[in-house]
Amino acid sequence: QVQLQESGPGLVEPSQTLSLTCTVSGDSINSNAYWWSWIRQSAGKGLEWIGRVHIAGTINYSPSFESRVTISVDTSKSQFSLKLNSVTAADTATYYCARDRFTMLRGLIHNWFDPWGQGTRVTVSS
Amino acid sequence: DIQMTQSPSSVSASVGDRVTITCRASQTISNYLNWYQQKPGNAPKVLIYAASSLESGVPSRFSGSGSGTDFTLTISRLQPEDFAIYYCQQSYTAPLTFGGGTKVEIK
Numbered sequence: 001q002v003q004l005q006e007s008g009p010g011l012v013e014p015s016q017t018l019s020l021t022c023t024v025s026g027d028s029i030n031s032n033a034y035w036w037s038w039i040r041q042s043a044g045k046g047l048e049w050i051g052r053v054h055i056a057g058t059i060n061y062s063p064s065f066e067s068r069v070t071i072s073v074d075t076s077k078s079q080f081s082l083k084l085n086s087v088t089a090a091d092t093a094t095y096y097c098a099r100d101r102f103t104m105l106r107g108l109i110h111n112w113f114d115p116w117g118q119g120t121r122v123t124v125s126s
Numbered sequence: 127d128i129q130m131t132q133s134p135s136s137v138s139a140s141v142g143d144r145v146t147i148t149c150r151a152s153q154t155i156s157n158y159l160n161w162y163q164q165k166p167g168n169a170p171k172v173l174i175y176a177a178s179s180l181e182s183g184v185p186s187r188f189s190g191s192g193s194g195t196d197f198t199l200t201i202s203r204l205q206p207e208d209f210a211i212y213y214c215q216q217s218y219t220a221p222l223t224f225g226g227g228t229k230v231e232i233k
Binding site for chain 2: 037046047048049060062063064096098103105108110111112113114115116117118119
């Protein structure tokens, strides 16, 4: 079964760039059937969807992050990545990567997040 | 952005109880609504997608209903392993958004 694993620094200094990678195993990241998303969870704002990437090259970002986020995919490494610039203490959170599954139900396309990585805690502090 | 509002924010219940959690969208989202369960230290796990479709492997005591702006997650007979936080999430349009969560606690 597919598994996702986040990796990256647990501590980032204010104004710097937060960089995380998600490694996908047990299934091909090349499938057209999925998007690959980043989501974060903090005590203050709960669960926030940051954005997603499709292997065809399409990327969607949440407007809340669009000005300072980059999501990319490296199919040769079966990985996708998140870069968040100009971080502040408000970016302290647990960051999750997740597969964005799609299915057709009664002619409509529905999607949901499954599975998720275990999450990685990132603290923004000097 | 579509705002998702859950109620109650917490509920105390006993094993065997029927528990109902409500999620309301700030605009109509048809049936583009998913439910997740999160236990301490773990990532959320999908229970219900498309408002009422049970994810494979999820016990049948979980059910979802609703359409438009109002949705419900019901746990028919609460089990010890069901004490957790439950989130709704709309998949109608980006940005995808989540509710604030409902904590199901032991009474």
